[in-house]
Amino acid sequence: MESIPYGRQNITAADIEAVVAVLRSDFLTQGPTVPDFERAVADRVHARHAVAVNSATSALHAACLAMGLGAGDIIWTSPISFVASANCGLYCGARVDFVDIDRETFNLCPEALARKLAQAERKSALPKIVVVVHMAGQPCNLQAIHTLSRRYGFRIIEDASHAIGASYRGNAIGNCEFSDATVFSFHPVKIITTGEGGMVLTNDPELARKAALFRSHGVTRDKRQMIREPDGPWYYEQLELGFNYRMTDIQAALGLSQLRRLDDSVEARHRLAKRYAELLAGLPVSVPVQRSDVRSAFHLYVIRLQLDRIDRSRREVFEAMRADGIGVNVHYIPIYAQPYYERMDIQRADFPQSEAYYREAISLPMFPTLSSVQQDRVAASLRSALIS
Structure with missing residues (x-):
């Protein structure tokens, strides 16, 4: 008898046709389909900016970098998640710690967070960022965590790798009403897939600009961001030590098709x-x-x-x-x-x-x-x- 996996991608003829159309086009990567996909996801969740990358892990890292996380800083997250939710802080040289979960929802517990923050404040060891995980696709108590962020001064990243299509108080996860950024995953077993892929959603234009810079070697061709006057139309500048975290048009075409379902x-x-x-x-x-x-x-x-x-x-x-x-x-x-x-x-x-x-x-x-x-x-x- 055939075995039943815990998860499985769902690829349709329309998905295949969308990918083939890109393969027959002039662009396989860094073409028009990636920004089309970014805009479609941003519109779907009512966020102002979207930055597509090659994995949710890359998206978490880029978001942390864009928020200035670095050596000497502290990041907290839920222990019940994939390791990427914590590794993103280590990539930046920060120190990682965890907050216990709520028994019923398996999400980071606001009461446990409040207790830990009070203790950390007395030790002058407050986190710069808290990564909240929407475990299994169920949104956590965002408003309670956001209220704590106002009091203690930390920023919030929603690790919504499981949660595109979910909603909190009637609004789509990804709209960043109670966070600085949201991260989606498009791994094959997730709600929609691009093969491998991820995305940073935010309402902060500067955070989006920095995340986009970090995904592509820290290099820009935008004259508005350049330090020097260009010496020709070929000119580009490296402004940060970035990475090759780009998504391809092939992946974005699959994502656009999947998003419709x-x-x-x-x-x-x-x-x-x-x-x-x-x-x-x-x-x-x-x-x-x-x-x-x-x-x-x-x-x-x-x-x-x-x-x-x-x-x-x-x-x-x-x-x-x-x-x-x-x-x-x-x-x-x-x-x-x-x-x-x-x-x-x-x-x-x-x-x-x-x-x-x-x-x-x-x-x-x-x-x-x-x-x-x-x-x-x-x-x-x-x-x-x-x-x-």
Whole structure:
């Protein structure tokens, strides 16, 4: 029987035709399609500026650089995320620390953040940037975190790698009402894909200008930004030590095509989430809780095992389902538990909710083309794994 992955890209004939059209055009990279894609995403989420790059990791790094993060600075983020949410700070020479999560949403907890900020203020060790992660596609409590940023003077980056198509209080994630910048991911298993790719959204024109500069070697051909008078039409200047983080027109064409199906994709994920909740009712698991003021993009469907009600470990359940051909996964190992981060002497006891989450979490397959028959197989496999 065919195995069911935890995520899968959905490529249509229209997507293929869009990419082929670029392949037949005069531009494969740095042509008109990238700015078209940037404008389309910015318009979709009601942000003023968008900077497309080759990955969400690059987008996080470029946003940190554009905010002036550097040696001697501190950046905080959620430990329950992919390592890129923290690595972006290390790339800039900053010191990284973490804030525990909320038990129900798996997002950075505003109450834990408030306590940690009060302690950091007494030690003169406040963060310059807090990267908030919309885990699994569910927006975090942005207004509460924004209120704290006003009091303590830190900037906010939304790591919305899971959350394009989600909304907070009726407004699209990415509009940056409560943040300085938002980052999207277009990896193949995400809500929409460009193969690999990412984007920085912001309402700050200077932040957008700097992010665009850092994505392309720190080089500009814009006379308005130049230090010297050009000595010919070929003239360009390197103003910063930038990187080659550019997105290609090929990728942008795929993204533009996929963006047209964003609402349909998120709606399909909601139908699957609703059906999962029905199928799993009565089992010793906790299904995702969605706050009333948000609409999740449901990039992931993470359940938590009620280990006090079963006689099996998370590993035993995981391996039993994998043996059934169900591609369950775990998102994520706490970042501070990685060998690289253990050198930083971060105390795991400071993160009780993250530790509990990691003991209990399993991601079930979630992608728009998941069929009812496949979903039934997933539920049956989980039921069998829990009671065997």
